Amino acid sequence: MNRNADPLTLKLSLREKCAYGMGDFGSNLMLCIGTLYLLKFYTDELGMPAFYGGVIFLVAKFFTAFTDMLTGVLLDSRRNIGENGKFRPFILYASVPVALVATAQFMANDFSLTVKTAIATVLFMMFGLFYSLMNCSYGAMVPAITKNPDERAQLAAWRQGGATLGLLLCTVGFMPVQSLFNANPSQGYFFAALLFALCGLLCMWWCYNGVQERYVEVTPEHHKPSMIKSFCAIFRNPPLLVLCIANLCTLAAFNIKLAIQVYYTQYVLNDIHLLSWMGFFSMGCILIGVFLVPGAVKRFGKKQVYLGGLTLWATGDVLNFLWGSSSLMFVFFSCMAFFGTAFVNSLNWALVPDTVDYGEWKTGIRTEGSVYTGYTFSRKISAALAGFLPGIMLTQIGYVPNTLQSATTLLGLRQLIFLWPCGLAIIAALTMGFFYKLNEKRFAFIIEEISTRKNKSCQQSATNTENKASAVTL
Incomplete structure (x- = not known):
């Protein structure tokens, strides 16, 4: 590959794109077992309310959320960058403790409720700390891999494809593995978590070996990164701020849907095994959407495709709430909604590198770590709410584990899995539609101006060097 080629036209190999996608496949194998099943493990196996x-x-x-900020500070503080x-x-070193802690979270114990809660909290916090080091670095790496906006969109598609496959495998495969241990369900949870975490670890190492950083830039000495600057990076970068708000809504909606679907299939549809089939078909629809993202972006632009995905998502949820009481219709309308999420979630990652370039154009300082972790801060706040709300709402609607649920509880489950995500998707669409202004034409202008500035800076430095040499000669 020609390193001297125009950065805006440089093409990545299929092998490298695949390796990058395996990174999110692996990280989602370790993340989604917690997103999908940890709350149920807490309530049904550990006996927690x-x-x-x-x-x-x-x-x-x-x-x-704050460890993400610290990761950004750490990344932007690096000076002696090796080969x-x-x-x-x-990605290489943090993936090991991520896999270990992801497995440890599913270890059952007979301690008191207070001790169980304390252990679960500490383990979840440790998982978040190491996951931040691994995943924030993985995401922030895109601007260092390529400057070509089309290639960035493709990397985002490969990333979302990997994430979708990871989510699909967790949705379809985790409970069947767990059910092999019917005599000891707690042991089944632990074995399934161990298996998925090990596979995730190997995929992260695949990503490490398969990608290449071509445009590594050291943050200037006079710019000292800090958590405050990472946080302020959001508010000084209007496109990033808008993206954070929209992502706050979409990620919360997506995670609420994932957390509740295991309860919905078991208690509303009375068929928990349907979860695997629903996951297979709906995640398959996400994969189809992911493959369509690059072509759709070329034809319509990122913003228009993003809004189209949100429209499909909200429509699928509304139809499911109204007519999704049978297994067939639930799967059908869920496929529509998840197909829409493919465009939204893919473009979330494709838009972030663009905001990095916008920040460099506006301030003259390139800080991938601060921008990316400022963005992931909003994602973690969203994930916090998405994890908190289902637990609170399950209590409010009167959920009792492993028993026949009341009509009020069943209605509450339907509202949680459909109406809440639909409302959040609509808010995200309004936010992006009215306030996101970084279109393809403006982005091309920004990249060109950044290149012009750097060329002028290099010419000025060369001129100053020549003048100094002339002065010494005289």
């Missing part, structure tokens, strides 16, 4: 599970998610996710790059070493 759903409220306790919600509080654990809230506390731990708020903690990891492995600025971001890749964190």
Whole structure:
């Protein structure tokens, strides 16, 4: 590959795109087992009230929101960057404790409720800390891989494809593995978590070996990164702020849907095994959507495709609430909604590198770590709310584990899985539609101006060097 080629036209190999996608496949294998099943493990195996599970998610996710900020500070503070790059070493080394803690979270114990809650909270916080080091580095690496906006969109599609496959495998495969241990369900949870975490670890190492950082830039000495600057990076970068608000809504909606679907299939549709089939078809629809993202972006632009995905998502949820009482219709309308999420979730990652370039254009300082972790801060706050609300709402609607639920509880489950995500998707659409102004034409202008500035700076430096040499000669 020609390193001297125009950065805006440089093409990545299929092998490298695949390796990058495997990174989110692996990280989602380790993340989604917690997103999908940890609350149910707390309530059904550890005997915790759903409220306790919600509080654990809230506390731990708020903690990891700030660890994301610390990761950004750490990344932007790096000065002596070796041949492995600025971001890749964190993918290699942090993935090991992520896998260990992801497994440990599913270890049953007979301690008191207070001790169980404390252990679960600490483990979840540790998972968030190491996951921040691994995943924030993985995401912030995109601007260092390529400057080509089309290639960035493709990397985002490969990333979302990997994430979708990871989510699909967790949705379809976790409970069947767990059910192999019918005599000891707690042991089944632990074995399934161990299996998925090990596979996730191997995929992260695949990503480390397969990607290349071509445009590594060291943050200037006079710019000292800090958590405050990472936080302020959101508010000084209007496109990033709008994206954070929209993502706050979409991620909360998506995670609420994932957390409640296991309860919905078991108690509303009376068929928990339907979860695997629903996951297979709906995640398959997400994969189809992911493959369509690059072509749709080329034809319509990122913003229009993003809004189209939100429209499909909200429509699918409304139809499911009205007519999704049978297994067939539930799967059908869920496929429509998840197909829409493919465009939204893919473009969330494709838009972030654009805001990095916008920040450099506006301030003259390139800080991938601060921008990316400022963005992931909003995602973790969203995840905190998405973990907290289902636990609180399950308590409010009168959920009791492993028993026949009342009509009020069943209605509450339907509202939680459909109406809440639909409302949040509509808010995200309004936010992006009215306030996101960084379109393709403006982005091309920004990249061109940044290149012009750098060329002028290099010419000025060369001129100054020549003048100094002439002065010495004289």
